[in-house]
Amino acid sequence: MSDVSVRAVRVSKWYGKVTALQEVSLHLEPGVWGLLGPNGSGKTTFMRIIAGQMQPNLGEVRVCGVKPFGNVEALRRIGLCPEADAMYDELTGLEFVTAMARLSGYGKSEASDRAAASLSAFGLADAQDRKIGGYSRGMRQRAKLAQCVVHEPDVLLLDEPLTGTDPTSRAVILDQIRQRANAGALVLFSTHVLHEVEALTDQVLLIARGQVVAQGRVHEIRDLLEEHPHHIRVVCDRARELAARVLMTSGIVGVRGLSDHTVEFESVDPDTTYTSIATALAQGAFNVSSITSPDATLEALFHYLVERGSRGAGTGSDAEIGSGMRSAAPTSGAGGPS
Amino acid sequence: MTVRDLGYRAYDGVRLPASRNTYVLLGHAMRRAWGSWLVKIAVFLGWIPLVVYLIKVMFVYWLMSKLEGGRPPPGEAADALGILTDPGESIRNLFNYQVWAFVTLITLGAGSGTIAEDFTHKAFQFYFAKPVTATQYLLARTGATAIFSFMLTFIPALILVLGIVVAADPSLRLQHFGLVLPALFYSLLISSVLSVMAVATSSISKSRALTMSAWIVLLIVPQSIASLVSAIGNVSWFYLASPPALLGLVGDALFKTVDTEHLVRWYHAAPLLIALTAGSIWLANRRVRNAEVIT
Numbered sequence: 340m341s342d343v344s345v346r347a348v349r350v351s352k353w354y355g356k357v358t359a360l361q362e363v364s365l366h367l368e369p370g371v372w373g374l375l376g377p378n379g380s381g382k383t384t385f386m387r388i389i390a391g392q393m394q395p396n397l398g399e400v401r402v403c404g405v406k407p408f409g410n411v412e413a414l415r416r417i418g419l420c421p422e423a424d425a426m427y428d429e430l431t432g433l434e435f436v437t438a439m440a441r442l443s444g445y446g447k448s449e450a451s452d453r454a455a456a457s458l459s460a461f462g463l464a465d466a467q468d469r470k471i472g473g474y475s476r477g478m479r480q481r482a483k484l485a486q487c488v489v490h491e492p493d494v495l496l497l498d499e500p501l502t503g504t505d506p507t508s509r510a511v512i513l514d515q516i517r518q519r520a521n522a523g524a525l526v527l528f529s530t531h532v533l534h535e536v537e538a539l540t541d542q543v544l545l546i547a548r549g550q551v552v553a554q555g556r557v558h559e560i561r562d563l564l565e566e567h568p569h570h571i572r573v574v575c576d577r578a579r580e581l582a583a584r585v586l587m588t589s590g591i592v593g594v595r596g597l598s599d600h601t602v603e604f605e606s607v608d609p610d611t612t613y614t615s616i617a618t619a620l621a622q623g624a625f626n627v628s629s630i631t632s633p634d635a636t637l638e639a640l641f642h643y644l645v646e647r648g649s650r651g652a653g654t655g656s657d658a659e660i661g662s663g664m665r666s667a668a669p670t671s672g673a674g675g676p677s
Numbered sequence: 678m679t680v681r682d683l684g685y686r687a688y689d690g691v692r693l694p695a696s697r698n699t700y701v702l703l704g705h706a707m708r709r710a711w712g713s714w715l716v717k718i719a720v721f722l723g724w725i726p727l728v729v730y731l732i733k734v735m736f737v738y739w740l741m742s743k744l745e746g747g748r749p750p751p752g753e754a755a756d757a758l759g760i761l762t763d764p765g766e767s768i769r770n771l772f773n774y775q776v777w778a779f780v781t782l783i784t785l786g787a788g789s790g791t792i793a794e795d796f797t798h799k800a801f802q803f804y805f806a807k808p809v810t811a812t813q814y815l816l817a818r819t820g821a822t823a824i825f826s827f828m829l830t831f832i833p834a835l836i837l838v839l840g841i842v843v844a845a846d847p848s849l850r851l852q853h854f855g856l857v858l859p860a861l862f863y864s865l866l867i868s869s870v871l872s873v874m875a876v877a878t879s880s881i882s883k884s885r886a887l888t889m890s891a892w893i894v895l896l897i898v899p900q901s902i903a904s905l906v907s908a909i910g911n912v913s914w915f916y917l918a919s920p921p922a923l924l925g926l927v928g929d930a931l932f933k934t935v936d937t938e939h940l941v942r943w944y945h946a947a948p949l950l951i952a953l954t955a956g957s958i959w960l961a962n963r964r965v966r967n968a969e970v971i972t
Contacts, residue, residue: 392805411695411808419806423799429712441701442807444692486803 343369343403343416343493343525345389350398352384352549359384361549362398367527371520373536374529376546382529383422385546386496389527390419402494415443418492420483422499422529428472432463435471436486443490450489457485462511477508484512488519495519495526501535513539568592569609573616574628578602581619588615600628695808702809702817706791710821715786719829723779726771727833730760731840737761738844764841764853768834768860769932775833776867776921780826781896788822788875789892790885792965797883801968811965815876815958823872831864859931867924870954874920877957880964896921913939923950 391407590608
């Protein structure tokens with residue numbers, strides 16, 4: 340079996356008349372990848388197809404070079420942490436993880452040792468003999484993750500692993516994800532809590548309405564969106580006066596006063612606008628507190644792309660731009676752990 | 678340079694074959710089945726009919742040793758003492774008690790809620806992320822119920838046959854020992870058919886209470902209606918709607934205890950049992966494969 344990778348080629352999946360995934364193509368290499376998308380965007384379906392639990396209606400998925408569906412060797416290289424918080428409450432954490440380890444092909448004692456080590460890695464050593472029914476939400480989440488990594492998979496598929504976790508659990512989980520990615524594993528991490536992805540990686544896949552609307556590093560994706568109006572927020576002592584000075588600059592398509600001291604410019608030519616702002620600030624001797632771009636955050640990018648994906652829905656100019664991004668992304672997005 | 682944590686390395690040791698997962702799942706299913714108090718009750722109380730029959734065997738043995746020539750008297754007394762001379766009916770009756778009193782509890786506690794429970798726990802997403810197939814899963818779930826059912830049918834029957842063989846006239850011992858074979862076949866039939874049907878019933882809904890109720894209805898209602906119709910109108914065809922009655926008809930043929938008043942025979946029941954079992958397998962398989970994660 341070949342090196343650690345996930346490759347999807349024009350993958351589509353539908354449930355009756357509902358299209359869950361639409362011609363998703365991508366290539367992932369070791370490292371942490373954030374899979375971002377709103378509810379119902381196809382994240383879980385995509386994860387399950389990669390995990391070999393579903394077959395796509397069209398297209399092909401290969402994990403480590405082979406199709407995962409019904410493939411024992413592929414399944415042994417995959418660890419899935421499903422989203423749903425549901426487990427056998429009457430089992431202890433150790434029993435549950437041991438059972439999962441045994442299904443991964445380990446003998447009884449090896450499975451038990453691995454389960455104990457895995458639970459310990461996620462901070463559940465003291466609770467491993469307690470029934471799962473008595474676990475807190477964060478502990479259950481960590482038990483799910485422990486079963487996911489107990490067989491040391493090369494490809495980790497984590498479907499919203501931080502849902503309902505407290506800060507302590509979150510720190511433990513993120514640390515474990517980092518460790519595994521740094522050791523050469525491929526981690527696909529779905530969430531809609533964007534700052535969690537930013538804390539782990541800048542490699543993201545944005546999925547909306549069953550389509551991967553962008554793949555790559557945040558700044559690379561930003562570069563692909565030249566037509567996206569760029570926002571520049573300036574906090575200074577005379578915000579209105581600054582707005583008046585910059586307003587007539589070419590590229591400015593909107594100005595918004597957020598408060599007496601804050602003004603936000605919307606530009607389709609950010610380079611020129613930045614220069615104009617700097618010139619105006621210098622000439623007017625403004626007292627500047629900050630110049631920032633809200634677009635630099637993943638949140639803004641995500642909302643923009645999701646909104647655009649919703650508007651486009653596979654037709655018109657947006658769709659063309661979207662397909663351009665998708666085809667451009669694989670060459671720029673693949674890379675090692677960040 | 679990327680820092681690599683040496684605490685994690687991909688496992689390159691021996692992995693057991695994926696086919697072994699059937700046994701792993703079976704063990705897990707057995708432990709889960711044992712967690713049901715209905716199963717525990719059945720396993721602990723399931724020996725009472727056997728004890729009663731063994732006492733009867735011992736009593737008859739003692740009585741016949743007192744009789745002249747060691748042979749039963751003619752007429753009605755012979756029927757009462759026939760457990761040693763014609764034991765087929767006694768063993769057939771023992772099966773009847775075991776099925777209605779204990780196998781019913783086993784299938785109810787271990788089989789009729791099992792897939793519904795896994796639906797509720799969303800267990801498929803864990804199982805099928807491992808090298809586990811739907812067939813392995815169903816084999817294990819059905820197997821656990823079947824093993825408990827088999828234990829409570831064949832073992833008591835075997836012990837009773839052996840008790841009868843020991844107590845019977847030496848000239849009849851070999852003939853009586855031959856009952857082990859129909860007892861084995863009948864136990865396998867009961868345990869496999871009822872387990873498959875119970876597990877299939879458990880797949881019809883995500884509500885364990887509903888699937889267990891459905892199983893009770895399936896066992897009791899057709900049998901009750903058939904008994905009523907048979908008693909009032911002397912029509913026995915309604916028994917063909919009752920799975921335990923279908924099994925009973927086959928049992929009657931195996932132990933040569935056919936009720937000549939009834940028109941329905943084992944050859945009417947056998948095709949229906951085959952159809953019910955095949956239909957149950959199809960239903961359970963379809964439901965599991967159509968569960969959210971396996972397509």
